[in-house]
Amino acid sequence: MDKSFNPERRRLMRAALCAGATASWTTLSFAGNGAAAGANRFVMVVLRGGMDGLSAVPAIGDPDFAAARGALGQFASPALALDRMFALNPNLAQLHAMYARGELVVVHAVGLPYRERSHFDAQQVLESGGTRPYELTSGWLGRALGPGKGLALNTAVPLVLRGPGVIDTWAPSNLPDPSADLVARLERMYGNDAALATALARAKALHFDSTMMAAMGEAPAASSPRPGGNFALLAQRAAEFLSQTNGPQAAVLELGGWDSHANQSAPNGALATSLRTLDAGMAALRDGLVAGAAWKRSVVVVATEFGREVAINGTQGTDHGTGGAALVFGGAVKGGRVVADWPGLAKKDRFEGRDLRTTTDLRAVLKGVLADHLHVASRSLDGEVFPGSEAVRGIALLA
Amino acid sequence: MASSTSVQAALAAHRFGLGEASLTTIQGDPQAWLLAQIGPADAARGEGLLTTPQALDLIRAEAEKRRLARNPPPGTTAEQVLANHYRETIVADTRSRLITAAATQRPFAERLQLFWANHFTVSLTKGGVRGLVGAFERDAIRPHIAGSFETLLRAASTHPAMLRYLDNNQSAGPHSRVVARLARRAQEMQEQPRITGLNENLAREILELHTLGADSGRGPEGPRGGYTQADVTSFAAVLTGWRPAGLEGGSGQPFDVAWHEPGRKTVLGKSYPEGPDALAQVLHDLAHHPSTARFLATKLARHFVADDPPPELVDALAKTYLRSDGQLAEVYRELLKSPLAWNPAPAKLKTPEEFVVSTVRLLGGADRIGERGEFAKLAAGIVAQGQRIHATPSPAGWPDRAEEWLGPEAVWKRIEWATRVADRAGRFVDARALASASLGPLLGDASQRQIERAADGPQALALLLMAPEFQRR
Numbered sequence: 001m002d003k004s005f006n007p008e009r010r011r012l013m014r015a016a017l018c019a020g021a022t023a024s025w026t027t028l029s030f031a032g033n034g035a036a037a038g039a040n041r042f043v044m045v046v047l048r049g050g051m052d053g054l055s056a057v058p059a060i061g062d063p064d065f066a067a068a069r070g071a072l073g074q075f076a077s078p079a080l081a082l083d084r085m086f087a088l089n090p091n092l093a094q095l096h097a098m099y100a101r102g103e104l105v106v107v108h109a110v111g112l113p114y115r116e117r118s119h120f121d122a123q124q125v126l127e128s129g130g131t132r133p134y135e136l137t138s139g140w141l142g143r144a145l146g147p148g149k150g151l152a153l154n155t156a157v158p159l160v161l162r163g164p165g166v167i168d169t170w171a172p173s174n175l176p177d178p179s180a181d182l183v184a185r186l187e188r189m190y191g192n193d194a195a196l197a198t199a200l201a202r203a204k205a206l207h208f209d210s211t212m213m214a215a216m217g218e219a220p221a222a223s224s225p226r227p228g229g230n231f232a233l234l235a236q237r238a239a240e241f242l243s244q245t246n247g248p249q250a251a252v253l254e255l256g257g258w259d260s261h262a263n264q265s266a267p268n269g270a271l272a273t274s275l276r277t278l279d280a281g282m283a284a285l286r287d288g289l290v291a292g293a294a295w296k297r298s299v300v301v302v303a304t305e306f307g308r309e310v311a312i313n314g315t316q317g318t319d320h321g322t323g324g325a326a327l328v329f330g331g332a333v334k335g336g337r338v339v340a341d342w343p344g345l346a347k348k349d350r351f352e353g354r355d356l357r358t359t360t361d362l363r364a365v366l367k368g369v370l371a372d373h374l375h376v377a378s379r380s381l382d383g384e385v386f387p388g389s390e391a392v393r394g395i396a397l398l399a
Numbered sequence: 400m401a402s403s404t405s406v407q408a409a410l411a412a413h414r415f416g417l418g419e420a421s422l423t424t425i426q427g428d429p430q431a432w433l434l435a436q437i438g439p440a441d442a443a444r445g446e447g448l449l450t451t452p453q454a455l456d457l458i459r460a461e462a463e464k465r466r467l468a469r470n471p472p473p474g475t476t477a478e479q480v481l482a483n484h485y486r487e488t489i490v491a492d493t494r495s496r497l498i499t500a501a502a503t504q505r506p507f508a509e510r511l512q513l514f515w516a517n518h519f520t521v522s523l524t525k526g527g528v529r530g531l532v533g534a535f536e537r538d539a540i541r542p543h544i545a546g547s548f549e550t551l552l553r554a555a556s557t558h559p560a561m562l563r564y565l566d567n568n569q570s571a572g573p574h575s576r577v578v579a580r581l582a583r584r585a586q587e588m589q590e591q592p593r594i595t596g597l598n599e600n601l602a603r604e605i606l607e608l609h610t611l612g613a614d615s616g617r618g619p620e621g622p623r624g625g626y627t628q629a630d631v632t633s634f635a636a637v638l639t640g641w642r643p644a645g646l647e648g649g650s651g652q653p654f655d656v657a658w659h660e661p662g663r664k665t666v667l668g669k670s671y672p673e674g675p676d677a678l679a680q681v682l683h684d685l686a687h688h689p690s691t692a693r694f695l696a697t698k699l700a701r702h703f704v705a706d707d708p709p710p711e712l713v714d715a716l717a718k719t720y721l722r723s724d725g726q727l728a729e730v731y732r733e734l735l736k737s738p739l740a741w742n743p744a745p746a747k748l749k750t751p752e753e754f755v756v757s758t759v760r761l762l763g764g765a766d767r768i769g770e771r772g773e774f775a776k777l778a779a780g781i782v783a784q785g786q787r788i789h790a791t792p793s794p795a796g797w798p799d800r801a802e803e804w805l806g807p808e809a810v811w812k813r814i815e816w817a818t819r820v821a822d823r824a825g826r827f828v829d830a831r832a833l834a835s836a837s838l839g840p841l842l843g844d845a846s847q848r849q850i851e852r853a854a855d856g857p858q859a860l861a862l863l864l865m866a867p868e869f870q871r872r
Contacts, residue, residue: 048793071591117603117628118613120795133613155785156798157806169808175783175815182818182858186865189849193867195805200814203807256792257524261566261600314578314596315569320603352628 040297040332040373041242042250043285044141044160046127047278047304049258050119053324053356054310054345055271056092057106057338061085064345068310072318076267082106086338091275094283095327099336103286104329105397107365108340111306111358115351117320119259122305127160129363129386136387138162140366141250144376144385148202151241151248153234161252168202168248170237172230177207231255231277235285243292249374255281258304262317278302282329289331296331299373299398303327303362309354310345321355326365332373334399361392368394406743409839413872414745415703415735416506418757421836433735436505437728440512440541443533444502445495445769447487454534455559455643457488461530485529492533493788494774500756501765511544511731512536513752514702517796519555519609520564523789527563532789535560548695548725549686553679556605557653559643565601565794569594572639572660580657597660602635604794610685612694625690630667636660637677692720696730698799703734705746706800712739743841745871748801751784753872754813758864761837762824780816785809817864818857825857834863841868 055072059065061084066073079087080096086108088096098104114125114133121133129140141150142163150161152169161167183204190197231253238251257274264271282300289295307324323343329335343349343357351357363386370376370385371394382390405422411429412419419425425432449457461484468477503509516536521528539558543551555561562568571577573596585592606626607613640659654675663670664677669684671677685691696716700708715737716730723729734740749757755777759765767773781788785804791797798804834842834850846866853859863869 116613117631118607119793120607121613152806155806155809155812156803162802167806169806171785171808171812175812175819178814178818178861181854182861183814185849185853185858185862186814189846189862189866191845192843193871195801196810196867196870199805199807199810201807203811203814206807207811259600261598262569312595313598314571314573315566315594315598316591317566317598319597319599354628 038249040249040375041247041289041294041299042369042374043238043242043253043298043300044250045253045255045278045282045300045302046123046158046160047258047274047302048119048123048254048256049260049304050122050306050308050320051258051274051304051324052260052264052271052318053108053110053304053307055260055264056089056275057082057108057325058087058089059085059108059342059345060087062342062345068345070312071316072265072312074265082338085342086340089275091272092279094279094286095329098282098286098329102336103331103333104327104335105333106338106340107326107328107360107395108338109323109343109356109358110303110326110340110360110362110365111323112362114306115322115358117306117322119305119320124159126303126305126362127158129160129366131388138164140385141252142167144370144374144380145250149249151238151251153238153251153253158252158254161250168206170206170241172233172237180208183208229277231281232284235281236288239285239288239292239294242298243289243294253281253285260308260317261313261319262315264317282327286329299328299330299332299369301326301328301366301369303365307356310350310356311354322351323356323358326362328365328369328397332398334397339395339397360395361389363389363392364395365397367392368397370394372396372398405839406841407741409841410741410743412506412837413757413841414740414747415510417500417503417509417753418760418869419506419837420761420763420833422839430735433507434732436507437731438505438508438545440508440544441499441503441505443495443537443541444499445491447491448495448537449488449491449530449534451531451534451538451559454488454530457485457530461485488530488533489523489789490774492536493778494768495533496536496788497756497759497774497777498765498768500752501759501768506760508544510703512541514699515544515551516540517791517799518698519551519561520791520794520796521558521560522564522791522794524792525564527568528560531558531560531563545728545731546726547686548691548720548727549683551727552605552609552682552686555609556601556682557641557678562601562641562643565604566598567601567638568642570598570601570635570639571596571658572636573597574661575639575659576657597632597635597639599631599635602638603631605682605685606631606634608795610694611688611690625688626667633664634666634681636664637666637671637681640675641678686725687721689717689721692717692725696720699730699734700740702799703747704740704742706802709739712737745841745868746801747872748804749870749872750797750804751781751786751809751813752788754784754864754870755781755816757869758817758820761833761864761869762820762828764824780819784812784816813870814861814865817861821857821859821861821864825855825860828856828860830856830859830863833860834866838866838868842866843868 058079060079075090077090081087112125113131114122124133127139128136130136139160139162142161150167152158152161154169155171157167157169234253241247242251260271263269289298303326304324306322308318308321313319341359343359347353367381407429408422408425411425411433412422415433464480468480471477471480500509521532521535523529523532535558539554543554571594578595581592581594640654640656642655662673666681671680696713700712716733719733720730831851846868850859850862853862
């Protein structure tokens, strides 16, 4: 990582610890569709930049793997075996431990209905839940949840959470909260500006509640910095919010830096760092949910906009591709297995002779989780949540 | 005061500029005030600013320091050798960007410079770009914002910052001399060669983000694109050899033939010759492509007028672009001439950087940004609101739609920052007078009432800074 930004990161971490004491959820309402569904928790982790699925989840048992991947098929320490075909990158040790405990499903050769190779269009499809870029302007999770049940751990609202209602966001801060008096005056001033008024109302609910302030102050997890930096801290905070009885039903985390065009097997290069950050963040998320007694009720999906080309490009990296890997884990997941209709890595088996072929639609994974875990009706899943997806059947992933 | 001229003056100051403390100088002829600003951007203000060759020297010196740090001289540690790695340059560049925007007499030109620097994003998130980002803006963007788009495109695409940011420094023709040499050497050493061929990153982003627009054909910019994977690959072959001069053992020239892919290449159905001349020819053709006209017209109209700009305005700008051979000054004049750009209802939200800069201009604080503590507070304020100057998260640049900046936490962070600024400055200014002098007839009754009834000076100023009329433009 960029050395020059370390002081800033430490500052943000400290800020996060202070802000933890003042955030709250009690004034928000989270009416579920029945007690069971309302208590379940879901986390969507969006990896931006196109994670190389064959580096994260190498298909070491594929006869063409070694030849196709060359130096990218070799790891500094041995890959962590999943079964006879697949392994996890050695930088994903804590996720591997979840697999061993039967909590993690690895989905491979998975991808979007979109087959071009633009980051920005592919992310739009991933988050909107459409079949073509810019066909939809809100996000599948926002539409599935309905108003006020989702939280983004970011200052900005990711597209995936945008829906008919407002979306809550949270990020660490090192400035004091404004006074209640000022906020009341701002509310009067925003009478003619609906967008500003809504944002202010939601932020106020998150920052100004005394009951939860006390509860959050006692949260034990918020005291020790851990590896994974700011991302792990956000994951930890997400877990704390989700663990509250009246907390959000779903949270969205984002992690960038996956666009590994060059030197992607360097032991301390960008990809290795991103994988370690992801691993630490997901472990922090699990620890937080376990501490908050919400782990058993939780499902986490980790997905990226596309995989990368099977072959190494000219600079020891990989250019944009299509099919890749996704992860599904949580206390409610029936894990310890790999779900893949494996297309093979020989050139003739690749998409356009180039990419890992997509044989599983990511929407099948998401529809399975939304139906079985959040009890979203199938008519709604085929309709407004993932329009045009009637032919895509949800995959059963829960215990 | 409430004449339509003063509405125009307020719109000129806020929508097309960076905010003004007073509208008196604009009052006479707001449109003429803006038209007179069309031209190259101001020279960047501030100290410690490097030219591109100086920045390349710095990168060489830092690489030398890194080598030294592996075996630190006796009595020193690696940390000491590497202390302040690029820090001074990064701080000087960020500070310069804020001072220049806060102090300029030509805020419309400065907005255009910020717009094009974002269109051609290079970012410190990539280590190899450190030291070069400010030089990129000063040498590749500022001089060219009102010339032909082709010139701007060429300057941006061949600047060392862009070549490194999008990996072109590492892309080699699969049949180039360098690849053959590296393969031989690797075979002798029995290891994998470091570089064996193309890296498509720059080629794809020039097509998708800088000229034609994404190939989806139905983005928010409307019909656009029109290229294939094969075009990306052969354009990447055209780009081979374009490497930062004098870095990484290169030839010292911006084009290094040893890295270039031999033979002719076909991009978008047209054949281009081997060698360095092909790049200028491809960029010429891209700059004159109708998809480019439409893509740029939409982005400009979106930036100044509305998230979803009126189609008639986009048509007019695209037509002017094509008719004038991509002369950007003509496109800006067309924009300023159009009544569609002067709708009094503000449709855009300021970015965090624009909000902070316009606050400094409102309070007349540009001179103080030179002070170390003052600058650090401003830069940290912008970061807290979700934007780190010169560290854009992706090559697509910062988003340019209001909803991207309207998350509850983002608005809360603006309030926190406004409160802190107002606590310090609010005792020394009359926010009521400032509100009317800066916003003129745009200031609505609700905001005016709240500012007038504020409990004290700091609260009045915080309310002014957070008023919809000051947040929007």
